[in-house]
Each structure stands twice: as structure tokens, then as C-alpha cells.
Amino acid sequence: MMKRNFFDLKLSDLSGVLSDMDPKPFRLGQVLRWAYVMGADGFDLMTDMPKDLRDKLDEVLDLSPMAVLDELRSRDGSVKWLYGLHDGELVESVMIREEGHNTLCVSTQAGCGMGCTFCETATVGLRRNLSLGEITAQVAYAIRTLEGRNRLRNLVFMGMGEPLKNLDALVPALENILDPSGFDYSPRRVTVSTCGWVPGIVRLAKEGLGVNLAISLNAPDDSIRDLLMPVNRKYPLAQLMEAVRAYPLRPRQRITFEYVIIGGINDSDEHALKVAGLLRGIPSKINLISYNETSARFRKPEEGRIEGFQRVLLSRGCLATIRRSRGEEIGAACGQLRALSKGTVHAGEK
Ligand code: SF4
Missing domain, CATH: 3.20.20.70 (Aldolase class I)
Structure with missing residues (x-):
């Protein structure tokens, strides 16, 4: 099964997905902090959550949905990334x-x-x-x-x-x-x-x-x-x-x-x-x-x-x-x- 882009979920939808897996109300805040504030690229990094929940999330959602195909850095510190999307x-x-x-x-x-x-x-x-x-x-x-x-x-x-x-x-x-x-x-x-x-x-x-x-x-x-x-x-x-x-x-x-x-x-x-x-x-x-x-x-x-x-x-x-x-x-x-x-x-x- 193709995983869904994690970031395609509105925050309210993510809340629904999570509560089906683990009803504890603070789980949403944990996932959002890792994904949005800390920039985690995998659920395995979310070590303050149970392993079975991380595994379940990893089965259906992708935190790195776009491949970085190229990265260019300029002398003034600017960086440019080229991403490949799922359809090429x-x-x-x-x-x-x-x-x-x-x-x-x-x-x-x-x-x-x-x-x-x-x-x-x-x-x-x-x-x-x-x-x-x-x-x-x-x-x-x-x-x-x-x-x-x-x-x-x-x-x-x-x-x-x-x-x-x-x-x-x-x-x-x-x-x-x-x-x-x-x-x-x-x-x-x-x-x-x-x-x-x-x-x-x-x-x-x-x-x-x-x-x-x-x-x-x-x-x-x-x-x-x-x-x-x-x-x-x-x-x-x-x-x-x-x-x-x-x-x-x-x-x-x-x-x-x-x-x-x-x-x-x-x-x-x-x-x-x-x-x-x-x-x-x-x-x-x-x-x-x-x-x-x-x-x-x-x-x-x-x-x-x-x-x-x-x-x-x-x-x-x-x-x-x-x-x-x-x-x-x-x-x-x-x-x-x-x-x-x-x-x-x-x-x-x-
Ligand atoms: S062609 Fe599109 S991307 Fe280029 S300047 Fe015009 S609006 Fe912006």
C-alpha cells in the first residue's frame, strides 16, 4: 500500500487518524511537535511514544514524501533544492x-x-x-x-x-x-x-x-x-x-x-x-x-x-x-x- 503524505493531512484529520490508533489526547501534540517543530523525518525518532504506535504510523504515513534530487549552495549562503514528486x-x-x-x-x-x-x-x-x-x-x-x-x-x-x-x-x-x-x-x-x-x-x-x-x-x-x-x-x-x-x-x-x-x-x-x-x-x-x-x-x-x-x-x-x-x-x-x-x-x- 502506498503511504500517504503526512503533510497532506489537515491537523483535524491527523487527530482522527491518531485517535483510531491511540486514544490518548496528548499524542497529537507529540506527533506535531516532532514533525512540525523539530523536523523529524521518520516516526522512529519519536522516542517519547510507544514503539507499536510509531510502527502503525509508519505503515500508513510518509514524513519524507518528496525526494531531494539536487541541492545547490551559493556563496552567499542561499540553498536551492530540487524535489522529485511521486509522479515524476x-x-x-x-x-x-x-x-x-x-x-x-x-x-x-x-x-x-x-x-x-x-x-x-x-x-x-x-x-x-x-x-x-x-x-x-x-x-x-x-x-x-x-x-x-x-x-x-x-x-x-x-x-x-x-x-x-x-x-x-x-x-x-x-x-x-x-x-x-x-x-x-x-x-x-x-x-x-x-x-x-x-x-x-x-x-x-x-x-x-x-x-x-x-x-x-x-x-x-x-x-x-x-x-x-x-x-x-x-x-x-x-x-x-x-x-x-x-x-x-x-x-x-x-x-x-x-x-x-x-x-x-x-x-x-x-x-x-x-x-x-x-x-x-x-x-x-x-x-x-x-x-x-x-x-x-x-x-x-x-x-x-x-x-x-x-x-x-x-x-x-x-x-x-x-x-x-x-x-x-x-x-x-x-x-x-x-x-x-x-x-x-x-x-x-x-
Ligand atoms: S510565469 Fe509564473 S512563476 Fe514565473 S513570474 Fe510569472 S507567475 Fe511567477
């Missing part, structure tokens, strides 16, 4: 090390169907949605590697795929991530990033989970955004900004806008002025990121251009920061590891 699909997550803490970039789909023209994952197309367990197992694996939940501070759903196109798995995954008996993350430490899938923003707002919202903006107006991100033809900036303005925020919480600066495309002072206009009145911060040059189609901005872009935004009262490109030599832009493994990227680019 590939997915990846990236852990970024910054000033004493770690952030995990989690994937929600194998491939992606959104077709952003600057993105390596888009060349794969959408293979399939990930399950609840395939999403949360990425978090569990990073915790395991770090040897403790407390060492993984932030989770960002901006790996492979469009998270808001897989809300049926993402919402229960977020519930397990936020649950004090589960991974116990504060919603302040969890960010969902979208390319601008407006119905998903509306639904996420209704779910009331309180997680941070990030928008991959990348353009100052519809004509440039249409060119870079096909989603904009369906949901242009006016509709996107309306949904963003309606997203509920706590006091001092801000919407994050990611803006990849691509040389000669979206990087002029005039573009920066338009971006400032778009964000007027929205509690926001803008992360400026240099394009991570992966194809001949686009190029990095000229030296000093990002700083110039930032100056214009700051002069208009925007909170704008420059994010250093991390993990560049391991291809930390989304989807590149999978593309390398499948041989769709020229070997010389590795």
Missing part, C-alpha cells in the same frame, strides 16, 4: 540567508501557466497544482535542514507557480502553517506573492488569514505590463489596484510591490514617476530587484540605474528598497533549477 514532476524551493535569519521561498505549482516573458518557469508551462502536503513538505524539509523551526523566520510563496491559482491547496497549507499546533507562524512572517490574479486576491482577502500580500508589479503602465505579464491583458492595472486597495491590512502592515528592473524596458525616471503615481494612497513598500540575466531576450539595467529609479520613488514619498540579487550563481530566479534538470536551459548558462 519536479519542483523547487530556495532558502535565502540574510543577516542571521532564513527565508524560504515556497513553490505552489509544478511549472506555471502565467507566461511572464522574463521568467524561466514560464517556459515549462503549467504541469500541475501541488497538493497541500507537497506545499507544506517544503517547509518541513527546510526546518529539518536547519534543525529547528525557530531558525526559519519567514515564508514567502513566490517560488515556482502562481499561488493564487492553487488556493484550494494554499489555504489549508496556510492554516497548518499559522496554527499554533502546526508550524505556528505569525501571519506577519508569511507572504503570498501574486503576478496579479485578481479573483485570487479577492478570495484571499475573504479568507481573513492576515498574511502579507506581495504583488509582482514590474511595469509602470498597462502597455509595458502587457508585454511582460500576459495576466495584465485579463486584469489590467486599474482592476489590480482596486483589488489591492481592498485587501485588509493591520495597522502598519503594508502591501509589498516587487519590481524587477530590466535594462531599457521599465527602468527610466519617467517609469519611476508613474509607479509612484500608481501606488499613491496605498500603504506599500517597493522592492527593486535587478533582472537576473538568464536569457538573451532581456538585459540587466545599466550601472547606477536602480539607484536612480529609487531616488525618484523616494522623492515622491514612496518606501523603496533595493534588494540585492541573492543566489545568482545557483539560478535563484524561479524555475531555473528545474529547467536545468530537464535540459531546457543551455548547459553553458549553469
Whole structure:
């Protein structure tokens, strides 16, 4: 019998499975502490539980449901894992090390169907949605590697795929991530990033989970955004900004806008002025990121251009920061590891 992915169980379902095997109410807390907080990769490690219970759990549930096929480490401490799923699909997550803490970039789909023209994952197309367990197992694996939940501070759903196109798995995954008996993350430490899938923003707002919202903006107006991100033809900036303005925020919480600066495309002072206009009145911060040059189609901005872009935004009262490109030599832009493994990227680019 094929074992079930442990992380596919909502916490309430796990409670049901356990009580059938051992009715003691504290067993659930024990299993969750081992699996979610300590990152145990097998039931045999749960030595404060009876052996026959551990054996029974091991017969039906798999704590290591995804094989790590490749691991790349960059000089700046970032790590990228490529996972093989049970049906042969590939997915990846990236852990970024910054000033004493770690952030995990989690994937929600194998491939992606959104077709952003600057993105390596888009060349794969959408293979399939990930399950609840395939999403949360990425978090569990990073915790395991770090040897403790407390060492993984932030989770960002901006790996492979469009998270808001897989809300049926993402919402229960977020519930397990936020649950004090589960991974116990504060919603302040969890960010969902979208390319601008407006119905998903509306639904996420209704779910009331309180997680941070990030928008991959990348353009100052519809004509440039249409060119870079096909989603904009369906949901242009006016509709996107309306949904963003309606997203509920706590006091001092801000919407994050990611803006990849691509040389000669979206990087002029005039573009920066338009971006400032778009964000007027929205509690926001803008992360400026240099394009991570992966194809001949686009190029990095000229030296000093990002700083110039930032100056214009700051002069208009925007909170704008420059994010250093991390993990560049391991291809930390989304989807590149999978593309390398499948041989769709020229070997010389590795
Ligand atoms: S940038 Fe994100 S949404 Fe766009 S194609 Fe790549 S993975 Fe999909």
C-alpha cells in the first residue's frame, strides 16, 4: 500500500487518524511537535511514544514524501533544492540567508501557466497544482535542514507557480502553517506573492488569514505590463489596484510591490514617476530587484540605474528598497533549477 503524505493531512484529520490508533489526547501534540517543530523525518525518532504506535504510523504515513534530487549552495549562503514528486514532476524551493535569519521561498505549482516573458518557469508551462502536503513538505524539509523551526523566520510563496491559482491547496497549507499546533507562524512572517490574479486576491482577502500580500508589479503602465505579464491583458492595472486597495491590512502592515528592473524596458525616471503615481494612497513598500540575466531576450539595467529609479520613488514619498540579487550563481530566479534538470536551459548558462 502506498503511504500517504503526512503533510497532506489537515491537523483535524491527523487527530482522527491518531485517535483510531491511540486514544490518548496528548499524542497529537507529540506527533506535531516532532514533525512540525523539530523536523523529524521518520516516526522512529519519536522516542517519547510507544514503539507499536510509531510502527502503525509508519505503515500508513510518509514524513519524507518528496525526494531531494539536487541541492545547490551559493556563496552567499542561499540553498536551492530540487524535489522529485511521486509522479515524476519536479519542483523547487530556495532558502535565502540574510543577516542571521532564513527565508524560504515556497513553490505552489509544478511549472506555471502565467507566461511572464522574463521568467524561466514560464517556459515549462503549467504541469500541475501541488497538493497541500507537497506545499507544506517544503517547509518541513527546510526546518529539518536547519534543525529547528525557530531558525526559519519567514515564508514567502513566490517560488515556482502562481499561488493564487492553487488556493484550494494554499489555504489549508496556510492554516497548518499559522496554527499554533502546526508550524505556528505569525501571519506577519508569511507572504503570498501574486503576478496579479485578481479573483485570487479577492478570495484571499475573504479568507481573513492576515498574511502579507506581495504583488509582482514590474511595469509602470498597462502597455509595458502587457508585454511582460500576459495576466495584465485579463486584469489590467486599474482592476489590480482596486483589488489591492481592498485587501485588509493591520495597522502598519503594508502591501509589498516587487519590481524587477530590466535594462531599457521599465527602468527610466519617467517609469519611476508613474509607479509612484500608481501606488499613491496605498500603504506599500517597493522592492527593486535587478533582472537576473538568464536569457538573451532581456538585459540587466545599466550601472547606477536602480539607484536612480529609487531616488525618484523616494522623492515622491514612496518606501523603496533595493534588494540585492541573492543566489545568482545557483539560478535563484524561479524555475531555473528545474529547467536545468530537464535540459531546457543551455548547459553553458549553469
Ligand atoms: S513570474 Fe511567477 S507567475 Fe510569472 S510565469 Fe514565473 S512563476 Fe509564473
